[in-house]
């Protein structure tokens with residue numbers, strides 16, 4: 001794994017995670033568990049309100065366990081490939097463009113059913129924590145964009 005390139009400014013951190021074709025090279029190591037094709041980016045970016053991972057599950061890949069969360073809901077955003085997401089025993093086909101919210105308590109697992117990587121992004125945030133957003137949180141200052 002090459003060193004991840006980040007750029008940091010006063011109010012931002014940018015990660016260059018590389019082209020999707022290289023995402024299978026990422027690897028997460030947890031106690032007793034190797035997860036190929038996964039990169040958590042919360043700590044890299046310094047996120048404080050959610051965890052995000054980018055993922056490229058190889059052909060034939062499957063998560064070998066169910067998991068659920070104590071507090072966090074998850075959104076799975078599928079970008080490429082085809083697979084199945086199983087939620088409390090219900091099997092959903094997923095593919096490019098599928099976006100699925102999963103409640104914290106739901107037992108979930110998923111697998112790649114195609115011969116290409118299953119590419120997806122997972123966003124994890126505390127259920128019910130979003131107090132304001134979009135037009136209630138965003139503010140448009142009195143200045144025009146300047147790209148010069």
Ligand code: ZN
Pocket residue numbers: 067068069074124
């Ligand atoms: Zn999870």
